[in-house]
Amino acid sequence: MNDTIKTIHSLRTIHGNFSDKKISDNDLETILQASVCAATASARQTYSILVIRDKEKMHQLSEYIGDVLLIFCVDFTRLIELAKHLNHEFDVSDAIGFVTGSTDTIMAAQTACIAAKSLGIDSLFTQRGMHRRDIAKVFDILNLPEQYCFPLVALVLGYPRAEPEFQKGRLTGKSIIHWGTYHCLSTDEKEALVAQYDDTNKHLGLIDNWAQLGMKHYLDWFYSKWSQRVDTKNFVTALKKSGFLPSE
Numbered sequence: 001m002n003d004t005i006k007t008i009h010s011l012r013t014i015h016g017n018f019s020d021k022k023i024s025d026n027d028l029e030t031i032l033q034a035s036v037c038a039a040t041a042s043a044r045q046t047y048s049i050l051v052i053r054d055k056e057k058m059h060q061l062s063e064y065i066g067d068v069l070l071i072f073c074v075d076f077t078r079l080i081e082l083a084k085h086l087n088h089e090f091d092v093s094d095a096i097g098f099v100t101g102s103t104d105t106i107m108a109a110q111t112a113c114i115a116a117k118s119l120g121i122d123s124l125f126t127q128r129g130m131h132r133r134d135i136a137k138v139f140d141i142l143n144l145p146e147q148y149c150f151p152l153v154a155l156v157l158g159y160p161r162a163e164p165e166f167q168k169g170r171l172t173g174k175s176i177i178h179w180g181t182y183h184c185l186s187t188d189e190k191e192a193l194v195a196q197y198d199d200t201n202k203h204l205g206l207i208d209n210w211a212q213l214g215m216k217h218y219l220d221w222f223y224s225k226w227s228q229r230v231d232t233k234n235f236v237t238a239l240k241k242s243g244f245l246p247s248e
């Protein structure tokens with residue numbers, strides 16, 4: 001493996017357990033400059049990155065505390081303002097705009113995460129404080145434009161207080177990588193996947209103690225407990241207000 005592949009394979013989330021060690025201004029600048037190197041549709045860079053170092057704000061926005069919080073917003077404001085400035089029409093109120101812009105945004109976010117890791121800085125992606133709580137508060141705290149700007153993901157950066165006990169696994173192979181055409185799962189393949197999730201040595205799921213919680217399979221816990229807890233009402237209202245989703 002070369003150094004880049006080694007860095008990617010060494011990625012793992014620090015679940016909120018960051019130390020007080022500071023990220024240097026130099027490293028932070030390197031991460032931000034790497035982030036904006038990500039590919040971008042039509043060279044538009046339809047995102048903004050908000051950099052938060054204030055710990056209280058960081059917690060309010062993400063529910064975690066690291067040394068730095070980066071909030072990646074899909075954002076057409078800059079392009080809209082420039083169009084107005086030069087007297088051009090520029091309409092982004094369609095699903096394609098949102099999907100393409102979001103793609104740009106997430107690519108910049110993952111690039112920041114890899115750049116950070118290459119500098120020995122760990123991270124945690126989260127949307128919890130933004131999408132599952134009071135998203136209007138996020139707009140307020142960050143003074144985000146009401147329309148055509150929407151916070152997609154937060155990246156907490158810092159140094160770990162303690163090393164995670166293990167690195168989480170990932171599915172790979174036929175169920176993830178489809179060569180040429182889409183491959184639908186056979187019953188045997190589904191059983192094999194259920195077994196993979198149940199193999200606690202693979203650490204594929206979010207928890208390993210699903211059996212103690214009375215579940216036959218990890219995925220029983222995932223579908224019956226974990227996936228039931230999302231309240232999307234505030235999120236959808238905010239997305240409509242931002243103009244990215246039609247109001248009715």
Ligand SMILES: Cc1cc2nc3c(=O)[nH]c(=O)nc-3n(C[C@H](O)[C@H](O)[C@H](O)COP(=O)(O)O)c2cc1C
Nearest residue numbers: 011012013014015016124125126127128153168206
């Ligand atoms: C969009 C997104 C949101 C996430 N939200 C959280 C979160 O709120 N809290 C958390 O502890 N981890 C969160 N994670 C991290 C995942 O739990 C983690 O990536 C996954 O369990 C795999 O572990 P690994 O990153 O250590 O390999 C999030 C990851 C992504 C990509």
